[in-house]
Amino acid sequence: MRLKPALHRAAIWGERAFDRAFPAKTPENPVLDTYRGYGVPDGIVLRARVLASLRRTTPDPGQSRWQNLRQMASLFLTHEVADVTVVAVESGLTAVSDEEGYITLKIPGEFAPGWHRITLEIKDVPDSRVVAEALVPSADARLGIVTDIDDTLIQTGAYSLAKNLWTTFTGSATSRRVFADATVLLDHLSGHGRNPVFYVSSSPWNLHAFLGKVFDRAGLVPGPIFLRDLGIGENQFISRGHGNHKGGAIDRIMAANPDLPFVLIGDTGQHDAEIYLEACHRHGGRIDAVILREPGSGPDDASRNAISTMRRLGVIVAHGTDFGQVAEALERGGLQI
Template sequence: MFKRLIHRAALKAERVADQLFSRTGKGRVIDPYIGYATPDQIILRGRVLSKLRHSSAVEGQTRLTNLRQMLGMFLTDEVRDVTVRCGDAEALTDEEGYFTLLLPRDARTGRHSEQVYIEEGQVPTLCPFLVPAVDARFMVISDIDDTMLETGAYSLMRNLFTSFTGNSLTRLVFPDAVDLMNALSEGGRNPIYYVSSSPWNLHDFLADIFENTRLVRGPMFLRDLGLSDTKFITDGHGSHKGASIDHILRANPDLPTILLGDTGQHDARIYRDVIERHNDRIIAVGLRTPGAGIDAQDKRDLDAIAATGVAHFAGPDFTELAKNLAEEHPDLFPCSSNENRD
């Protein structure tokens, strides 16, 4: 009952905000996300908005400008019940403007894109997607905040300050994370997926950070924090991350998997549960230990992971992780070679 009242109040507040910020639903533009593949389909993803609010950062801009740009990313004017098309495939946007287009799987592998449009004659939008190479040996599913990107998510105030006063040029990625992902990707041979509790509003922002820091890019599975008539926000951090990992594992049924995360938001517990559900799929877990490091709960969860026999690592950086993986699984990780592949 109390949750329903809050839900109704939040919906009314959102409608007032729509009027204040001229969010009318007029206009049609596609905001594309990186898609992915299953054994049978290529999955294109994105969102239809009345206009894009993404602003590129410039050197030396102030924290106030950063804050204004960041807030703008959350003032999206999404458009529901719009039909998007790619070839013979079509999909209808949901209440928050999201769409998923399902294309038949073909022989292509690697990074590609398809033209997606809303109306005939409209300039199409390129929606990118990733199909694992036929010779991929494993895949990586990684968290972003405090695993790849220095955020301070373990502290709410620090997280908010870092997130809203920085920009895509000032935000820092751990140097060891860049080196590790380059080694594990092997120039694109092994696919990388990212799962985060960050909202979809930050997709382009995160993509810019990845591009600026040369961190290996891959399909992201973020959270919808929007309101609708039928839902009030979305699942919590753990349930969202666990469900997303399950989905990625089903999409890649033949690939052994490395899970990367951090102890700041108790990823050890989430990964312990994933191993219980998919005990034949997870070959290694790597956890960064930001902030105060490992607490009693993390220690219990790491002990539970150890009891399963899955190789695991927890430490302040990932410098030695590639070496440890090579020692545990020499058949899968000749990580000494970082040569790029076509």
């Protein structure tokens, strides 16, 4: 238990020593990379990152795996820019980028349901102007959906590190496979777009635009995406754990939508059953159902125990190798969509 704090301190010291020895040049024209934001009871939350330049993949079905690897690797070679003031043009509200370049900006007010487009720019740099999007759920929404991505929606092999890395780095937006049953299920649960869908993954924010392309190509319901910072900082070492990240995202999403019950979707390959059980304990009565895909060798004892416990708590749990029978199971359990 003492080793990780020591490694954390050593990593911070090493990073600072490297920065002193090889100081990065402040870019003359930093840019903004925006991420899908979300509504809260008293406004909307926008998210973005200040970078030296944007990096994007150019999907081509004819590309080799080597070309895909080069493009995907380039997404992680970002130069983040700290201490930059970002302005929401219409309101004049500002935020300052942190050590990893991230900004979070809350715009207070009442916003109509739907997607809102807010103009952001780096202070005193009009050419940096971009549009950030945020979703305010419909007043007619009956529930919210939080779904994992890897091996829940997209075939990844996240339960195997080697398979996950190979799939991630040698695929493209045209080759990544979204399960057809996941597209159908999300459309059904969302009431064809009436109920909000939130996507949560342990993948880094560097993949936000890439995942957006994959989702759009597959026809998935548009929704805010919650990814993970893999940097080294005072409050984290490389990243928070998968469970902490996913649990924290669920907490923020449910706090942002206090009047909605939720359905959680995941898989048994990365401890989602245990993570969702903990969420059920924290948010007693607000999680109506849990849906789990069973990739690889299927659920282990911890997942099976978590499923049994959630059912004893009164949560509808549907699980299997695919989502083909989920709608019927939810209907039998009395879920109102």
